């Protein structure tokens with residue numbers, strides 16, 4: 001104990017003296033006293049009027065800074081755009097190297113493209129390229145907008161590289177091309193900076209309770225649609241990440257660093273990562289991570305900065321910025337600095353952490369990493385080449401060498417999946433004719449992925465159904481759980497795109513030989529209008545997002561359309577599933593339907609079939625009470641504290657940007673009275689705390705609104721609140737009591753017991769009446785009751801994420817219907833990891849509940865169908881709830 005304390009004191013003294021030394025300098029020199037910035041050009045002070053680390057720079061000022069730097073060093077800096085944020089801010093990166101390397105930049109790009117593809121490059125040519133090509137590093141700063149110091153460090157790193165006169169820095173730029181993305185999340189940073197300076201007073205407060213240190217909802221962490229973009233690298237839903245991926249696939253930088261902040265009482269974290277490692281990460285890559293960690297450590301030792309490695313941030317989920325490049329053969333890692341979350345922060349030990357401390361440590365870590373890349377130039381290029389070679393070989397040896405996605409399973413999802421793989425750097429082919437392989441027939445238009453390609457491991461991590469965590473890691477987690485400690489599973493354990501999109505993918509050891517073309521990007525393939533001059537009207541098959549987008553586009557254009565809640569067979573056009581759409585000339589007398597529908601087909605991807613008769617041979621006719629006239633519903637959602645900002649943002653994004661339909665966000669404070677007048681559909685996103693803002697009066701008003709014909713949709717644990725508040729006639733479940741675990745006795749003394757084994761002891765100490773254990777997130781199967789309009793067009797089996805610990809009891813038949821329920825234990829897990837107890841309790845519990853109430857209804861998803869906007873397979877169920885459900889109430 002005393003040894004620890006002494007060590008701690010020694011380190012603090014060392015850190016303090018380092019701080020004193022740099023305090024005597026100002027501006028750039030204070031960040032690295034040994035640097036030589038004589039004749040320095042375009043410092044932060046010169047361009048922005050304040051010394052580096054003394055102000056949290058706004059996104060606009062950062063752009064000005066990088067433009068000034070590029071203007072001052074035109075031979076050594078390129079500023080390139082990669083898109084715009086939702087709020088219209090330009091996304092950009094700076095490329096910095098020696099004048100010579102920059103003059104040959106196009107060569108560099110070509111060389112990296114050739115090294116990246118051993119199918120087109122010989123071993124001999126690769127050796128030549130490795131000898132002459134600079135190494136490269138991509139530094140990405142500020143993906144979380146309230147993790148403030150790293151973007152400032154980006155400016156300092158760029159300034160240093162261009163201005164330090166010492167030979168070592170010049171050497172680095174000879175050996176290395178440095179990419180700096182100074183600000184991945186300008187919208188989040190803008191939100192933070194504006195709010196922070198708004199709350200500051202005469203002196204900046206270091207008090208963690210001060211307004212300065214407490215962000216209102218939503219925090220600056222997220223982007224405009226409130227996404228944690230550091231989870232978006234799988235599905236590429238946000239422009240900030242999609243644009244970055246496009247750029248990375250152009251240059252294949254050998255090392256990628258994502259720079260973050262963490263809690264202010266901690267120190268600094270860098271690689272190597274915590275367990276569990278994703279098994280697709282190679283030994284060679286782990287060796288590189290160690291090189292980088294060790295060199296960082298030597299710089300941190302010299303500066304007297306504390307740090308730690310390995311304990312928290314894992315490398316299992318591939319959707320982090322610091323994971324994604326690993327699956328293309330680069331190495332990637334996260335750095336985390338303790339956050340002052342403002343200018344000054346008082347730590348628990350009484351010391352003051354400053355903004356400048358964060359800037360300096362991220363700056364130093366950036367430099368030490370660049371140094372490693374420069375010194376290991378040749379080895380890193382060789383490793384990259386060998387990785388790409390080994391990927392092709394592994395693909396050739398894979399038992400399922402080819403993956404095939406049938407074009408007719410769910411055309412919209414199949415197309416999106418194929419495009420997404422291309423966007424992720426994979427080659428995908430589309431068959432131009434019907435073919436047969438591994439005993440199955442596939443129609444023309446089906447997609448084929450030959451895994452023998454350099455992106456093999458990226459394809460595997462996105463497409464494989466199951467990635468296992470190491471056995472000993474799981475055992476350790478079980479042990480922790482027995483001791484009532486939180487588990488160390490840091491994120492979801494299942495993320496397979498075909499499962500999340502609910503698209504069947506077949507594997508085959510044979511690559512089909514069929515006439516095919518390479519797929520290019522484009523998540524929506526244009527649809528078509530068949531029999532355009534039809535006399536009576538048009539039909540659209542329900543069940544995929546092509547049809548879903550057609551509904552919203554048609555409603556927003558004011559078309560009249562009907563939706564059949566039952567399947568039917570049309571005399572001329574054949575069988576149509578439940579939910580299919582009917583658009584007739586009679587309902588739209590003033591509309592030039594052939595022209596309008598041709599445009600909508602093109603834009604939404606829908607196939608629209610013209611029909612010359614209304615005759616139905618089986619199922620309801622167009623005038624039946626089971627065929628509902630759709631109208632454009634007014635959709636609202638709860639917004640602000642205590643709503644989960646992620647679920648609110650994801651849900652708004654899915655409806656607005658995937659379904660293309662507007663949503664009105666209402667602050668929870670304005671919902672206390674329960675006034676939902678004017679809305680047809682109202683969504684309560686997930687929240688752990690509605691009982692803090694909604695009371696009995698709110699609930700009563702919600703009930704009256706539903707009884708009058710409103711559709712109330714609850715998502716995730718909002719459904720648990722609805723059950724507890726009496727809006728939904730079911731109950732939230734506690735954990736299944738463990739065998740032998742008794743209710744605690746009321747008396748202060750109890751009869752003596754005999755405990756004869758450790759196992760019995762472990763049972764005796766279990767608590768009674770506890771909540772189910774928390775689950776980080778696995779993909780689970782659910783079965784659907786097809787005999788209900790909410791299931792219109794759905795497949796028999798859905799895939800949902802299960803995370804958290806909200807499990808509802810089934811609703812009884814007097815009160816409503818369980819439209820989808822979690823599958824039987826044997827079939828439950830689609831991908832990922834669930835505790836045994838969860839596997840025991842979850843089967844047959846509801847995923848989707850329908851409860852009629854007066855003229856309206858409550859629709860409850862017990863999990864979040866919009867989670868990270870990548871659970872595409874649940875979008876149609878959500879569409880039924882948002883558009884078909886209100887039509888049935890009229």
Ligand SMILES: [Zn+2]
Nearest residue numbers: 144147260261
């Ligand atoms: Zn972060």
